Amino acid sequence: MGKSFSSNQPRLELLPNELFIEIFQYIDSTDLRNFKGLNKRIHDIIEALRIDINVHRMETVNTTFLSAFNPSQIIRLDMRNPWSSMNLTSMMKLRSLTLDCGCLTRKQVDQMTTLTLPYLERLSVHNATLELQKLLLATIFRGEHFPSLKICQLKLKPTHDLKLCNTNRLPNNTVRSLTINSKWSWHEFEFLLNQLPHLRRLEINLSELYSVSVTSIHPRSSIKNLRITLNDPLNDLKKLLKLTPNLVRLRIRGSFGSSSALEHFNEIAKVLSDLVPGLKYFDCELYSYSWEGSNVQNIRWLHRLYKDVQCLWGQHRNQCYATDINTYPTPNEYECEYLDESVF
Known part of the structure; x- marks a missing residue:
């Protein structure tokens, strides 16, 4: 020895x-x-x-250490800080990419819609502008720039409604999960389903009622997980669930206004039983403002998936019926600042 x-x-x-x-x-x-x-x-x-690089937003970050590695070594990049010398076109082996557009140069933003990353499987973009939103979605729908992409998350500036150029193009059969926080109309939603026919997980915000019968939209049996914000939770949900008959997990967000929460949950329970009998997981974040007291115990009896519903109280009789949060979210777009008791 x-x-x-x-x-x-x-x-x-x-x-x-x-x-x-x-x-x-x-x-x-x-x-x-x-x-x-x-x-x-x-x-x-x-x-x-193979290198993973994770740099979140900080006051001072020295990115010179990145030059020590060959760009082709980087397979996962989570960059939410300025990196002026970053050249995405040289990172051909990337499999996961997360970027904050607020930290990118104009040249780097332009690269995002023109480069080809053949191995990229996950893309997450934060603080995208309206124009970049359109270009990125068009790039994703075409598929040739990111042929292996399976998961896409676009955290866009929420001040804009989504407007797409619905030109005829071949569908993207690769993307399985899509998250976008911008508002979609039902018309744009129909286009989305046609472009991504094999989606399994979808998280979006539907803002407008559909002007044409939803019977013109073919159901998508591939969608198993849906997280949705609805303008009219009850009526919109009736139409939406007809398009996702094989749903396993559902989360809905919206507002009942001053209507009875108990009555809405009762109607939603009927919709769930009729349209998605195979549903196994249900979460909600549904707002209400009224002088009506909490009906949590009665709501929980309405459906087997309501067992975790709780009532969170805000100011001025604002309520949030939720399953997966424990504190009333403030601020939120559904909050009523003043309730006139005479209305009720």
Whole structure:
């Protein structure tokens, strides 16, 4: 044993490459660059690694460490800080990309709609402008720039309603999950379903009533998970669930206004039983403002999936019936600042 680990023999060199690779997987990229140049063997091991980079918004971040890695090494990039030298076109092996548009240069924003990332599976974009929103969606729908994309999340500036150029194009059969916080009309929603026929998870905000019968929209049996904000939760839900008969998980957000929450939950229970009998998970964030007291116990008896419904109280008799939050959200767009008792 004395010969195997003599003081003249560098013990680090006895470790196999596989162990170095395992160790380096647990080291943050900001620290990993310090190992480069330690010796040729370790340098070569690091050069062959696949790198995850995660830089969230901070007051001061030195991004010079990123130049220590070959862009083709980066497979996951979560960048929410300015990085003026970032060139997305050189990161051809990216599999996951998260960006904050507020931190990008104009050139970097332009790259997002023109580059091709053949291995990208997950795309998340925050604070996108209205124009970039349209270009990104058009790029995603076409599919040739991100042929492997499965999950897409667009956190857009909420001041705009979504307006698309509904030109005829081939559907994208790859995308499985889509999250967009901008408002969609029912007409745009129909176009979306046609463009992404194999969606399994969808999170959107529907703002307008559909002017044409929803019977013209073909049901989408692939959608299993739906998170939806509705202008009229009860009536819109009746139309929407006809299009998603195989739904397994549902979350709805909206407002009953001054109407009875108990009556609305009763009607929704009937809709759920009739249209999505296979539903297993139900969450809600439904607002109400009235002098009516909490009906939580009665609501819970209406449907087997209502067991977690609770009533959260805001100011001025504002209520939120919810399953997956514990504090009344404030501010929110449904809050009534003053209730006239004579109205009730």
